[in-house]
Amino acid sequence: MKNKFTGVLSVLMCAILVLSVFAACSVKDKNGENTTLGTLTPDNSWTPGIADYVYESITISKVELVDLVKDALGDEISDDWNGDLNALTPEQLEKVEEHAKNEGLTVEKDQSGNTVIKKEEMVTSEASKDEINQLMTKASVKDPSNLSDEEYERLSQVAQSEGFIIATRPAVTNANEEETKKNEVVVVKPVTTIKPAPTTKAPTAAQQITNATAKPGKTTKPAPVTTVVYKPVPIPGTVAPMPPVTTAIPASTRDWTSTFKKSDNDVFVDSVATNDGGVAAVGITYASVSDNLDDGGVSSALIVKYDKNGRVDWSKIIGSDKTTTFESVDVLSDGSIIAVGYTASDTLDGAGEFKCPGTIEGIVARFNSKGELIGNIKIVGGSADDMIYSVKATADGGYVIGGKSESVDGDMDGLNTPNYRKCFVYKCTKDGAIVWRSVLNSRTGLIVHDFAINDEGSIYATVECVGTTYYGDKELKGTADSVSKCTIVLKLSSAGNLEWYKTLYGTGMTALHSVAVSIDGGCVVAGQYTSGRNGNTMGSFEGIHNAGNAGTADGMLVKFNSVGSNGEGVVGWTCPLRGFESDFITGIAKINGGFAISGYTASTNRDFDMMPGSGDYDAYVYIITDLGATKDVYTFNGSGADNARAICSNGKSIFVAGSTNSGDIAFAECEAKGTKAEAVGFVSCLTFKK
Numbered sequence: 040m041k042n043k044f045t046g047v048l049s050v051l052m053c054a055i056l057v058l059s060v061f062a063a064c065s066v067k068d069k070n071g072e073n074t075t076l077g078t079l080t081p082d083n084s085w086t087p088g089i090a091d092y093v094y095e096s097i098t099i100s101k102v103e104l105v106d107l108v109k110d111a112l113g114d115e116i117s118d119d120w121n122g123d124l125n126a127l128t129p130e131q132l133e134k135v136e137e138h139a140k141n142e143g144l145t146v147e148k149d150q151s152g153n154t155v156i157k158k159e160e161m162v163t164s165e166a167s168k169d170e171i172n173q174l175m176t177k178a179s180v181k182d183p184s185n186l187s188d189e190e191y192e193r194l195s196q197v198a199q200s201e202g203f204i205i206a207t208r209p210a211v212t213n214a215n216e217e218e219t220k221k222n223e224v225v226v227v228k229p230v231t232t233i234k235p236a237p238t239t240k241a242p243t244a245a246q247q248i249t250n251a252t253a254k255p256g257k258t259t260k261p262a263p264v265t266t267v268v269y270k271p272v273p274i275p276g277t278v279a280p281m282p283p284v285t286t287a288i289p290a291s292t293r294d295w296t297s298t299f300k301k302s303d304n305d306v307f308v309d310s311v312a313t314n315d316g317g318v319a320a321v322g323i324t325y326a327s328v329s330d331n332l333d334d335g336g337v338s339s340a341l342i343v344k345y346d347k348n349g350r351v352d353w354s355k356i357i358g359s360d361k362t363t364t365f366e367s368v369d370v371l372s373d374g375s376i377i378a379v380g381y382t383a384s385d386t387l388d389g390a391g392e393f394k395c396p397g398t399i400e401g402i403v404a405r406f407n408s409k410g411e412l413i414g415n416i417k418i419v420g421g422s423a424d425d426m427i428y429s430v431k432a433t434a435d436g437g438y439v440i441g442g443k444s445e446s447v448d449g450d451m452d453g454l455n456t457p458n459y460r461k462c463f464v465y466k467c468t469k470d471g472a473i474v475w476r477s478v479l480n481s482r483t484g485l486i487v488h489d490f491a492i493n494d495e496g497s498i499y500a501t502v503e504c505v506g507t508t509y510y511g512d513k514e515l516k517g518t519a520d521s522v523s524k525c526t527i528v529l530k531l532s533s534a535g536n537l538e539w540y541k542t543l544y545g546t547g548m549t550a551l552h553s554v555a556v557s558i559d560g561g562c563v564v565a566g567q568y569t570s571g572r573n574g575n576t577m578g579s580f581e582g583i584h585n586a587g588n589a590g591t592a593d594g595m596l597v598k599f600n601s602v603g604s605n606g607e608g609v610v611g612w613t614c615p616l617r618g619f620e621s622d623f624i625t626g627i628a629k630i631n632g633g634f635a636i637s638g639y640t641a642s643t644n645r646d647f648d649m650m651p652g653s654g655d656y657d658a659y660v661y662i663i664t665d666l667g668a669t670k671d672v673y674t675f676n677g678s679g680a681d682n683a684r685a686i687c688s689n690g691k692s693i694f695v696a697g698s699t700n701s702g703d704i705a706f707a708e709c710e711a712k713g714t715k716a717e718a719v720g721f722v723s724c725l726t727f728k729k
Contacts, residue, residue, distance in 0.1 A: 096157045111138035124154050295349035299720040300711035301326035307696040307720040309367045312689035314374050316347035320696040320722050321365035321378050340365040342378050353410030359384035367429045372436045376406045381426040391415035394449040401427035417471040421446025431490035437468045441487030454478045462487045462502055477535040481508045488552035491562050496533030499562040501554050517542030526551045539603025545575035555627045558665050560601040565627040567592040593617040594624040614667035618642020626686040635693045636661040637686035651676050658683035660695050677701020693725040
C-alpha cells in the first residue's frame with residue numbers, strides 16, 4: 040500500500056517450448072510434432088563414450104528442397120518449378136541426389152520408389168522453469184518478450200556460459216503469415232545421452248555448437264531455436280499452481296488531483312481507499328493544532344479524508360508542542376479508519392496514559408466516518424523511544440502494528456535484553472488490546488516498515504536492518520554479510536509464528552520497504568538499492584549494476600512465493616526500474632492483473648525515458664503485470680519537486696499521494712499551490728477505463 044523513503048529479474052515463469060514453423064528444417068518435440076530449426080550436423084570427431092547430442096533424420100522442408108535443386112541444376116530448372124522431384128528428368132534427379140550427398144544429406148527411396156532427401160538434426164528439450172529463472176536472474180532481464188539490446192547481450196552471455204542456446208526469433212513476413220514479433224527470446228537445451236564410464240570431459244553446448252559443421256570446410260549453419268512461451272506457475276515448494284493471468288490490465292484516465300495546504304510544509308506519506316469510494320491520506324503538517332498557523336518548526340500528525348470526487352470530507356490535525364506524526368493508515372472491517380505514528384509530546388489532546396513522559400512513544404488513533412476520534416488515542420511504548428511505522432487491518436476486525444523500540448519495559452517488557460534494539464509486530468483487537476507480540480533483535484537499528492496480509496491470514500512484513508539480526512535465538516542468514524543497510528522480508532502466521540524469512544542485501548544500500556500480496560498468496564516487495572563502482576559483487580542482486588553512477592539509487596521489485604524452502608523465502612522474479620539518476624519506489628498496490636507502483640525520479644532515460652524532467656524530481660505511477668513486466672507509466676510533474684510517496688487501490692481506481700513544490704503543469708488547476716520554498720500535500724485519482 041505504501042512506504043516512505045525514510046532513509047527489481049529472475050522472472051517467475053514456466054518455459055514451455057512451443058515448436059513453431061520456420062523456413063529452415065525441423066526437429067521433433069517429445070510429442071512427435073515437427074518444428075523448424077536451423078541445420079546442425081554432428082561432428083563425427085567427438086570422442087565416443089561421453090555425453091553426446093542426440094540427432095534424428097528428418098525430411099528437409101520444401102524451401103530447402105527448392106534451394107538444393109536450384110544449386111544442383113542452375114539454369115536447367117525454371118523459377119516456377121513446384122518442388123516435385125518426380126517432375127525432373129532422370130539425369131536431373133541424379134544430379135540433385137549427388138549434390139545432396141555432397142552437402143552431407145541422406146538420399147533414400149520411400150515405399151513407392153520416390154526419392155526422399157533427409158538430414159540429421161539435433162534434438163532439443165524444453166528448458167525447465169528453474170533453468171529459465173536462473174538465466175533471467177543472472178542476466179537481470181525484466182521482460183523476456185521485449186528485450187533491449189543490452190539485456191539480450193547479457194542474456195546471451197549468461198546462457199552460453201550455462202550451456203544453453205539462446206537467440207531471437209527472426210521477423211517473418213509472407214503471404215500466409217503475419218509479421219512475427221522481433222526480439223522474442225528463444226531458449227533450448229540439447230538432449231544428451233550419458234554413456235557409461237566417460238573418459239573425456241564433455242564439451243559444453245556452446246562449444247559443440249561452435250564445433251559442429253555440416254561438412255568440413257563448410258560454414259556452420261544457425262543453431263536451432265524454439266520459441267519460449269511463458270505463463271505463471273509455482274516455484275518448487277508451492278502448494279498449488281498460481282492461477283493463470285488472463286485479465287489484461289485496463290488503461291486508466293486521470294480523474295482528479297487535489298492539493299492540501301495548512302502550513303509551509305504539508306506532506307502525505309500513506310493512503311488507503313475507503314469504503315465509500317474515496318481515500319484517506321495521512322502525514323504531517325507544520326500548522327499548529329489551535330489556529331492552523333505555522334508554529335515555528337514542530338510537526339503535527341495530519342489526516343485528510345477525500346470523497347470519490349476529490350473533495351475534502353474532513354481533516355484532523357493532532358499535535359502539541361513537540362513532534363507528532365502519522366506514518367500509516369488503514370480501514371478496519373467495521374469501516375473505521377485507523378492511523379498510527381509517534382509523538383515526542385506527553386500532552387496530546389485525547390491521548391490515553393503515557394508510558395514515560397519525555398520519551399518518544401507510538402500512537403494509534405481510530406476515526407469514524409465523520410472524522411471523530413473513537414475512544415482515546417492509544418499510547419504504545421516503554422521508558423525509552425518507541426515508534427510505530429505501519430498498520431494493517433486483519434480479517435477478524437483487529438489490526439497489526441509494527442515499528443521500532445529501544446524500551447525493555449512497558450509494552451516491550453520481556454521481549455529482549457538490555458543494550459539490544461528491536462523491531463516489533465503486535466496483533467491487536469480493534470480496541471487496542473494486544474493479542475500477541477513478535478520481535479526481532481539487533482545491536483544496531485531495526486524498523487518494521489510495511490505489512491501485507493494474504494487470504495489465509497499470513498502476514499508479510501518488511502524490516503530495515505543493519506548488521507546481525509536475531510529472531511529469538513536464531514541468527515538470520517545474510518544479515519551479518521551486509522556491508523550496508525539491508526531488508527529482511529518476514530512471513531508470519533496469523534498467530535505470529537515465523538514461517539520463513541529472506542534477507543535482501545548487496546554491496547550498497549537495499550531498502551525494499553513496501554509490500555503487497557501477489558495473486559498466488561505470496562508477496563512482492565518494492566523499494567530501491569544502490570551498488571558500488573563494480574556493481575553488486577555479492578548478495579541478492581549480485582551482478583546487477585546501477586544504471587547511473589555508483590551510489591545513485593535504482594528501483595527494485597522482488598516477488599516471493601507463498602511457501603518457503605528450508606525456512607527461507609523463495610524468489611520468483613525480480614524487476615529493476617533504472618535510470619541514470621536516482622530513482623525511488625515508495626509504494627505498491629495490487630490491482631487486477633498486476634501491481635501499481637508509486638515513486639519519484641530525476642531520470643529521463645532507460646526505464647524512465649517517458650519522464651518529462653520538469654523539475655528536481657517528477658512523481659510517477661508505474662504499472663506492471665503479475666509477472667513483473669512493465670506496462671504503463673503515468674507522470675505527475677511540475678517545475679518543482681514532485682514526490683509520490685504512497686499508493687492504494689479499490690479495484691476501480693488508483694490513488695497516489697505525496698507532496699509537491701509545484702504549482703504548474705500537472706498541478707496548475709489545483710487550488711493550493713506549492714513553491715520552491717513550500718510543499719503542499721496532493722492526492723491524485725486514476726480510474727480504470729471500462
